Each structure stands twice: as structure tokens, then as C-alpha cells.
Amino acid sequence: MSDTYEPMKYVKIWGILLLLLAASIIGPMFERPTVTLITAFGIALVKASLVATYFMHLNVEKRYIRYMLYAMLLMIGLLFAGTAPDVMQASGLRWQNHAVQELIEEHATHEGNQSRIP
Amino acid sequence: MEHSVPIATRRRATGIPTGRLAVWWLLGSEVVLFGGLIVSYLLRRLLYEHWSDSAVHTNTVAGATNTVVLLTSSLFVVLAHHAAEHRKTQQAFWYLWLTIGGGLTFLVIKGFEWGREIAHGYTLTTNLFWSFYYTATGLHTFHVVAGLLIMAIVSLEVRRARNLHHVELIGIYWHFVDVVWIFLFPLLYIAK
Numbered sequence: 407m408s409d410t411y412e413p414m415k416y417v418k419i420w421g422i423l424l425l426l427l428a429a430s431i432i433g434p435m436f437e438r439p440t441v442t443l444i445t446a447f448g449i450a451l452v453k454a455s456l457v458a459t460y461f462m463h464l465n466v467e468k469r470y471i472r473y474m475l476y477a478m479l480l481m482i483g484l485l486f487a488g489t490a491p492d493v494m495q496a497s498g499l500r501w502q503n504h505a506v507q508e509l510i511e512e513h514a515t516h517e518g519n520q521s522r523i524p
Numbered sequence: 525m526e527h528s529v530p531i532a533t534r535r536r537a538t539g540i541p542t543g544r545l546a547v548w549w550l551l552g553s554e555v556v557l558f559g560g561l562i563v564s565y566l567l568r569r570l571l572y573e574h575w576s577d578s579a580v581h582t583n584t585v586a587g588a589t590n591t592v593v594l595l596t597s598s599l600f601v602v603l604a605h606h607a608a609e610h611r612k613t614q615q616a617f618w619y620l621w622l623t624i625g626g627g628l629t630f631l632v633i634k635g636f637e638w639g640r641e642i643a644h645g646y647t648l649t650t651n652l653f654w655s656f657y658y659t660a661t662g663l664h665t666f667h668v669v670a671g672l673l674i675m676a677i678v679s680l681e682v683r684r685a686r687n688l689h690h691v692e693l694i695g696i697y698w699h700f701v702d703v704v705w706i707f708l709f710p711l712l713y714i715a716k
Contacts (some may be wrong), residue, residue, distance in 0.1 A: 420599040446710035482559035492565045513574035
């Protein structure tokens with residue numbers, strides 16, 4: 407593929423990536439979960455898309471490559487959506503996961519202890 | 525007709541060179557591999573709040589340094605690609621070795637990190653957080669090592685001005701290794 411940019415463009419993108427990294431490190435220092443979420447994970451998404459677009463040349467690649475990657479992300483989303491109701495809770499409408507409940511209680515009463523593998 | 529050039533280099537049935545298509549398909553499979561691991565971690569991290577007691581022991585400075593190292597190595601490999609595109613084989617060769625240098629630096633820092641954590645008693649079987657930590661970073665490190673080996677082989681080809689398109693292919697793979705770390709870093713080092 408001859409669709410490469412001039413070297414300075416790559417250096418500028420690299421500079422932006424480093425600035426975004428600095429922002430993601432500074433964000434948690436405000437000790438607000440929302441700010442941490444945005445600066446840590448939001449910035450990670452921006453950085454990843456910058457690398458994909460400009461370093462991997464995804465913006466000049468055939469469109470179906472992007473569609474293929476979106477399909478893979480969809481699969482991950484399905485994994486999350488399909489398992490989250492069971493895995494992210496200790497109990498449901500007609501079930502309880504006693505092992506998980508005990509583990510959470512154990513760590514709630516003994517803060518900082520890491521006694522066993524759940 | 526160049527009988528020494530593999531046919532796959534020139535086949536474009538799908539509109540892009542077959543080698544590049546193969547790398548993208550490989551990356552697609554890696555997306556679900558690392559994505560699945562990260563999602564599995566996220567699901568449990570949101571449930572087990574006490575994991576923050578373990579997460580506090582990861583070394584953010586080492587993680588941030590490794591992020592800088594990998595981002596810089598990504599820059600070097602894309603500059604290698606640009607040089608290869610313009611048939612500047614010597615330049616491409618040195619940029620590839622700068623990238624390899626970045627990868628080796630990453631491995632050294634990771635080694636020190638793991639050594640320190642293991643010395644403090646945080647191992648693969650300490651608890652589920654550390655199991656995820658070592659599995660995710662270990663799998664990523666394995667991909668780094670594989671990438672470095674392939675990059676070294678490609679650099680030898682480049683020095684002989686052969687198969688210059690391989691620089692782009694290993695470059696795409698290396699950028700993916702970088703993207704995975706871009707997500708692992710906030711997950712394991714920032715979100716404490």
C-alpha cells in the first residue's frame with residue numbers, strides 16, 4: 407500500500423498519544439470515579455482509534471476490514487451481555503450464588519484480607 | 525515473471541494483498557481473544573470491589589513507562605513502513621531495530637515488575653485478581669516476544685531488499701500489540 411503519510415504526521419500523532427497518556431494518568435488524581443472512567447477508559451478508546459486510523463492506516467484500508475473488526479467487537483459485546491446477568495450479580499430472581507455472597511461478605515468484614523481464591 | 529516472489533504477494537482477489545488480509549484476520553481473532561479476557565476481568569472487577577486491595581500493588585510508573593515505550597516503538601515501526609514504501613531499505617532496517625529495542629525495553633521493565641510482585645508474594649495463584657493480571661500481561665508479553673522474533677526476521681529480508689511489503693504486515697501486528705496494552709494499562713494500573 408502506498409497510502410502512507412509524511413513522517414512528521416506520524417510524529418504529531420505520537421505526540422498527541424503521549425499527551426493523552428498524561429491526561430489518563432492525571433485523571434485519577436481527582437479521585438472522582440466519573441473523571442477516572444472518562445480519562446482512563448475514554449482516553450484509551452481515543453488512543454486506540456488514533457493508532458488504528460493513522461498507524462494501521464485503517465482509514466484508507468478497504469472498508470470491509472473495518473466491518474470485520476466491528477463484527478469482532480460485536481462478538482465481545484455479546485459475550486458481555488450474555489454472561490453479565492449471571493456473573494455480575496450474587497443473586498437473581500430465583501437463584502443465589504452462595505459462594506460469591508460469602509466471598510463478598512468476607513471481604514466486607516475483613517477489609518484488605520486476601521484469604522483464598524474465590 | 526519473478527519466480528522467486530511467492531504468488532500470495534500479488535494475489536488480490538479480495539481487493540487487498542492476501543498477506544495483509546491474512547494479518548487483519550489474525551488481528552480479528554486476537555481481538556476476541558484479548559477482548560474476551562478483558563470482558564471476563566471487567567465482569568468480575570465490577571462485582572468484587574475488594575479487588576482494589578490487590579490492584580493497589582500494581583506499579584503505575586512501570587505501566588506508564590511501558591506505555592510510552594510501546595507507543596514510541598509503534599512510531600518507529602510505522603516510520604519503517606514509510607521507509608520501506610520508498611525503498612529506503614537501510615532506514616527501514618534501523619527503524620525496525622529501534623522498534624525491537626522498544627520491545628526489549630518493555631520486556632525488561634515487565635520482568636522487573638513481575639519479579640518485584642512475586643517477591644512480595646503476589647503470584648498467579650494468590651487470588652483471582654492476580655490470576656487475571658498475570659494471564660493478561662503474560663499473554664500480551666507472549667505476543668510481544670513473537671512480534672519481536674518476526675520483526676528481526678523481516679529486518680534481515682529488508683536489508684537484502686526482499687519482501688519489503690512484510691514491513692507493513694509486521695507493523696500492523698505490532699500496532700495491535702500496542703492497542704492491547706493501551707487497554708490493559710488503564711484496566712490494571714489506573715482503575716484502582
